[in-house]
Amino acid sequence: MNEKLLMARCAMALFLSLIPGAALAEDPASLVRQSQAAFHYAGIDLKARVKMTLLTKEGQQRLRDLMMLRKNEAGGNQRYFLYFHGPADVRGTVLMVYKYPNQEDDRWLFIPALNLVQRVAARDSRSSFVGSDFSYEDVSGRDVEADTHKVLRAEALESRQTVVIESVPTREADYAKKLSWIEQVTFLPLKEEYYDVQGALYKVFTADEIRDVQGLPTVTKRTMTNVKTGHKTEVVFENVAYNVGLGEDIFTERALRKPPEKWLR
Amino acid sequence: MSMRGVFLGVALLSAGVGIVPLRVQAEELLIHGFLQANYDMRVTGQHPPGPEGGDFLFGEERFQLRLDKSGEKGRLFIRTDFFHDAVANRPDLELREAYVDTSMGGSDVRVGRQLLIWGVGDYLFINDIFAKDWGAYFSGRPVEYLRVPQDALKLDLGTNKVSAEIVAMPFFQADKLPSRNRFLQFDPFPGVPRSTQEPALEFQNTELAARLYGTTWGFDTALYLYRGFFRMPALEANQMTAPTLITETFPRLVVYGASTRGNALGGVVSAEVGYYDSLQGQAGHNPAIPNSSFRYFVGYQQQPWEDFTVGLQYYGELMSHYDAYRATLPSGFPAQDRHRQLMTLRLTQLFWNQTLRLGIFAYYSPTDQDYYLIPEIRYSISDNLWMSVTGNIFGGRRTTTFFGQFDADDNLAITMRYEF
Numbered sequence: 001m002n003e004k005l006l007m008a009r010c011a012m013a014l015f016l017s018l019i020p021g022a023a024l025a026e027d028p029a030s031l032v033r034q035s036q037a038a039f040h041y042a043g044i045d046l047k048a049r050v051k052m053t054l055l056t057k058e059g060q061q062r063l064r065d066l067m068m069l070r071k072n073e074a075g076g077n078q079r080y081f082l083y084f085h086g087p088a089d090v091r092g093t094v095l096m097v098y099k100y101p102n103q104e105d106d107r108w109l110f111i112p113a114l115n116l117v118q119r120v121a122a123r124d125s126r127s128s129f130v131g132s133d134f135s136y137e138d139v140s141g142r143d144v145e146a147d148t149h150k151v152l153r154a155e156a157l158e159s160r161q162t163v164v165i166e167s168v169p170t171r172e173a174d175y176a177k178k179l180s181w182i183e184q185v186t187f188l189p190l191k192e193e194y195y196d197v198q199g200a201l202y203k204v205f206t207a208d209e210i211r212d213v214q215g216l217p218t219v220t221k222r223t224m225t226n227v228k229t230g231h232k233t234e235v236v237f238e239n240v241a242y243n244v245g246l247g248e249d250i251f252t253e254r255a256l257r258k259p260p261e262k263w264l265r
Numbered sequence: 266m267s268m269r270g271v272f273l274g275v276a277l278l279s280a281g282v283g284i285v286p287l288r289v290q291a292e293e294l295l296i297h298g299f300l301q302a303n304y305d306m307r308v309t310g311q312h313p314p315g316p317e318g319g320d321f322l323f324g325e326e327r328f329q330l331r332l333d334k335s336g337e338k339g340r341l342f343i344r345t346d347f348f349h350d351a352v353a354n355r356p357d358l359e360l361r362e363a364y365v366d367t368s369m370g371g372s373d374v375r376v377g378r379q380l381l382i383w384g385v386g387d388y389l390f391i392n393d394i395f396a397k398d399w400g401a402y403f404s405g406r407p408v409e410y411l412r413v414p415q416d417a418l419k420l421d422l423g424t425n426k427v428s429a430e431i432v433a434m435p436f437f438q439a440d441k442l443p444s445r446n447r448f449l450q451f452d453p454f455p456g457v458p459r460s461t462q463e464p465a466l467e468f469q470n471t472e473l474a475a476r477l478y479g480t481t482w483g484f485d486t487a488l489y490l491y492r493g494f495f496r497m498p499a500l501e502a503n504q505m506t507a508p509t510l511i512t513e514t515f516p517r518l519v520v521y522g523a524s525t526r527g528n529a530l531g532g533v534v535s536a537e538v539g540y541y542d543s544l545q546g547q548a549g550h551n552p553a554i555p556n557s558s559f560r561y562f563v564g565y566q567q568q569p570w571e572d573f574t575v576g577l578q579y580y581g582e583l584m585s586h587y588d589a590y591r592a593t594l595p596s597g598f599p600a601q602d603r604h605r606q607l608m609t610l611r612l613t614q615l616f617w618n619q620t621l622r623l624g625i626f627a628y629y630s631p632t633d634q635d636y637y638l639i640p641e642i643r644y645s646i647s648d649n650l651w652m653s654v655t656g657n658i659f660g661g662r663r664t665t666t667f668f669g670q671f672d673a674d675d676n677l678a679i680t681m682r683y684e685f
Contacts, residue, residue, distance in 0.1 A: 054618055062620070062648050087648030088684030091297065098483075104528050106483050113409040115380045119485065119566075121532045127571040131619030174571075231618065248425045253478065253485065258366070258373060258421070261335050 028149035028165055031182060038187040040141035041078070042216045043242030045071040047263065050082075050237055052132050057230030063087055064130050067264050068237075071246045076101040078140065079251040083264050094256050095120075097136075101143040105136070110256040117256050126174040133203065133224040133233040135174065146171040147178070157181050157190050175203070186210065186217040202228045213240045295333040298685060302326050304351070305404040305678035317352055317446040322676050323404040324351035329361070339367035352447070361414050372422035378414045381432060383476055383489065384537055385526045387611060388626065389580050391539040391560045392489040392522040394474065396496055398441040400448070403671060405639075405655035405678025413438055427479040434472040437464045439515060440496040443671070451670035453598060454502065454511050461513045464494055484527030489539070491520040501553040505595055516554045517544040532567030535578075549586025552593045557585040566611075572619065576611035599665035602632040620645040628668060635661025635669035652681040 052064040065086035071079045080097040084090045092112035099105050107120040125136040147167035155164050162181040169175065175194040183190050188210060194203035209221035218240055225232040250260055305323035312318045327348040334341045344362040349355070364377030384393040396413035415438050420431045439461075443450060464470040472493030479486060498513030522539030538561045546554030562580035569575060582605040584590060594600055608631070613624040621644050628637040636659070643653035655678045661669025 056618075062618075062645075088297070088299075089645065089649070089651055089682075091684075104531075106528060114382060114412065116382045119385075119526050119533045119535070121566045121568040121574060122528065127568065128619065131615075252425055252428070253480065254421060254423070254428045261340070 028151045029144055031151070031163060031187075032147075032149050032165060032167070032180070033144050034187045035180070035182045035189055036141050036144060038217065039189060039219065041072055041076075042218065043072075043214070045069070045244060045246040046240065046242055047244045047246070048237045048240040050235060052130070052134075053234045054132055055232050055234065062131075064132065069246055069250060069263055071251065080140065081250050081255070081259075081263075083259055085264075092259075094259055095130075096251060096256055097122075097140065098251070099140045101141075102145060105140075108253065108256060110259075115257065117253055126172070132235075133226050133231060134235070138205070138224065142173075143171075146173070152179070154184075155181065157183075160190060161185070162190055188217055188219055200228075202226065208234075211240075214242050216242055293335050296331070297333070298328065298330040299682050300326075300328050300685075301407075301680065301682040303406060303678065303680045305406070305676050307674055307676045309673050309675050311449055311673040313446060313449050315446050317444070319352070321352050322447050322674070323406065323678070325349055326351070339365060341365055371424075372420060375417075375419040375421075378416050379419065380409075380412045380414055381417065381419070381474075382412065383474075383487075384522075385485070385487075385524045385535040385564070386537060386562060386580075387564060387566075387576055387578060387609065389562050389564075389578055389607070389609060391537050391562065392476075392487075392491070392520065392524060394491045394493070394496070394518075394520055396438040396440055400441055400443040403443055403448070403657055403659075403674070404676060405657050405680070407653075407680060407682075413441060423479075427477065429478070430474075430476045432472075432474040434474070434493070435468075435470075436466065437470065437472065437494060437515065438496070439463060439498065442497070443674075448671060449673040451599075451665045453500065454508055457502075457508050457511050459511045459513060461498065462515075464515055470494075480527075482527070484525050486525040487523065489520065489522040489524070491518070491522075494518055495543070495555055499553055499555055514553070516546060518542065519544060526564075530565065530567075532565055535564040535566075537562055549584075549589035550593050552590075552595060552598075556587075556590050559583045559585070572615035574611070574613045576609070578609040580607040580609070581605065582607075599663065604632065606630060606632045630661075630666070630668070633661060633666035633669065634663070635659070635666040637668040637671075649685065650681070650683050652679070654679055 046068065048068045050066050050068045054062040054064065063086055065084070067083045067085065069081040073079060078099040080099065082095040084093045094110040096108040097105050105122045105125060107122045109118045109120050110116070111118065127135060129136050129139050147169050150166045152164040152166050155162055161184040163184060165180045165182060167178040167180065176197045177195040179193040180189050181191040188207060189205070190207050192205035193201055196202050204225045204227060206223050207219040208223055209219070210217055211220045218237065220237045220240065221235070223232060223234045249255060250263065303323065303325055305321065307320050307322050325348050327346055329344065329346045332343045342362060342364055346359040346361055348357055348359065350357055360378055362378055362380060364375050364379050366373060366375050381395040382393055384391055386393065396415055397411055398413050401410040415434050416436045417432050417434045421428065423429050474491045475489070477488045494515040495518045496515065499516055501512045501514050502508035503510045519542040520539050521542070522537065524535070524537035526533060526535035541558045541560060543555050543557045546556055549556045560582045562578050564576065564578040566574060566576040584601065584603055587603040591600060608629050610627045611624070613622060615622050624641045626639040638656070638658040640656045641653060643651060645651045657678070658675045659668050659671035661672065663669050664672055
């Protein structure tokens with residue numbers, strides 16, 4: 001099913017690339033939607049070991065090492081179970097997120113030293129994800145309807161054909177304008193630039209490595225750089241596997257208190 | 266002695282830096298833990314009498330070892346603390362957790378010493394009837410030490426929609442109150458010797474607690490039932506006029522409760538209620554047995570801007586048979602209000618990619634007219650090493666209320682921990 005979808009996408013992209021300017025004519029919102037589908041919704045579910053390195057301008061490093069379990073639900077809803085293997089002071093902590101595209105997320109935090117499940121105020125999905133340069137929104141995607149999108153141009157980015165899309169928020173956002181370079185074949189964002197209200201560039205996303213996993217193109221290395229502070233976060237996805245059969249029982253309070261061993265390593 | 270303690274702490278910490286996590290792959294045995302130095306100083310200059318009543322409320326160097334072994338059939342977990350109490354100057358050992366997990370069909374069983382937490386309060390407890398160490402809380406120790414582990418058998422069962430936890434605790438564990446050797450506090454019977462009479466080790470005294478919970482429409486909702494004993498001692502005098510012996514007893518208690526929490530009003534809203542049914546003091550005529558009461562709180566938590574969280578709670582305790590309580594309360598004893606109320610405020614701001622945390626947690630009771638403030642600074646020096654400075658500031662109009670009695674115990678705690 002997914003492979004068929006990918007084939008269709010590739011065929012479509014190939015077709016579009018043969019006709020210069022065809023992608024430009026496409027509805028920009030639907031292009032963004034396709035991009036989100038490829039970037040945040042690939043597969044039915046996903047299991048990946050995620051290693052985030054937070055780097056200060058001075059070169060100080062901090063590591064966030066977690067197992068990401070993700071499952072797609074109906075209506076663009078998603079569930080995330082994020083189990084932290086490191087650093088040592090948060091080992092065993094679990095963050096569970098029920099993501100809804102146009103409503104506040106439900107977020108739970110399990111603190112193992114206290115055997116305590118907390119509910120986390122989630123109004124701000126633009127706030128930093130575990131202190132990194134990625135926001136929650138950057139990790140799980142922003143509602144397509146929360147911005148107006150415009151196709152600016154087609155552009156080659158290191159020999160990959162992309163369509164450059166400008167997104168201007170209509171709902172609360174931490175940027176005043178965002179430019180995305182969406183690859184025409186995979187629909188993955190290769191680069192994103194975030195501009196503040198003064199029109200100054202402050203955050204840059206780059207997809208540094210794309211691999212084929214079970215026929216699904218997957219960003220396995222990515223970086224978010226805060227241009228203003230010089231702080232950046234590099235993320236590596238290891239052992240990515242799609243459609244592993246994550247059950248509903250993983251995304252429950254009971255599993256928070258007793259994380260499912262078989263999915264954590 | 267204090268300087269020696271500091272030196273020992275630093276020496277232990279530097280030794281700890283060399284420790285690396287061990288992982289024996291084939292056996293899947295995980296070994297982790299921490300090394301911690303934790304000192305707490307009273308800043309008021311006042312002291313309780315006795316050798317432990319100095320400026321240091323608390324001082325220790327602690328080494329925690331966690332062993333975690335998982336197999337196909339189950340899991341074994343042990344958390345042991347080895348520590349040196351620098352105030353009493355003695356080494357000691359504490360088994361914080363030691364349990365076995367196993368699954369049978371759709372249910373999980375956990376047997377052994379464990380930490381149990383229920384309810385949705387932020388340091389307010391209604392249906393969280395498990396044992397607590399108030400001395401640890403009031404002297405700025407890391408929050409996990411508020412929890413006193415209990416020996417229990419816990420059963421988890423249910424479906425993805427509705428789950429239940431059933432806990433049986435055969436060995437009674439009282440709350441640990443701030444020690445009279447270290448804390449200046451109110452004593453209604455000054456100078457009178459005390460003895461403690463805990464519930465006998467009998468099958469019929471096994472405490473039972475049950476929780477039925479699930480998430481519906483985004484709200485985590487739970488029902489609770491507890492049958493056991495008050496964990497805070499009730500004081501029974503051998504004679505009221507001139508007592509020569511006070512016995513601390515733990516009367517029978519049943520609690521029925523419910524809680525819910527979920528996203529609303531741009532934040533997280535929570536509410537919890539409970540009826541404390543004092544089985545031995547139903548008419549309220551015995552001053553040595555607490556009256557029954559209805560307890561509730563509502564809470565709201567919001568993130569007004571990035572990395573800043575505000576939390577508010579309002580708590581109330583309505584005493585049953587209040588007139589009987591007042592009529593039998595010995596003269597000269599401070600009376601509790603019919604409707605005791607308490608508010609809390611939490612403010613937390615994170616800085617520097619969430620490595621620096623500034624926060625304050627405050628209790629204020631408009632009925633007792635007392636307060637307890639806990640300001641805190643915590644900094645993660647690296648991924649393994651953090652330090653924190655915590656204040657504990659008490660006060661109130663009278664020195665007989667729950668927080669007001671510790672007015673002379675304002676203290677400042679410093680903690681440093683290396684995790685491996």
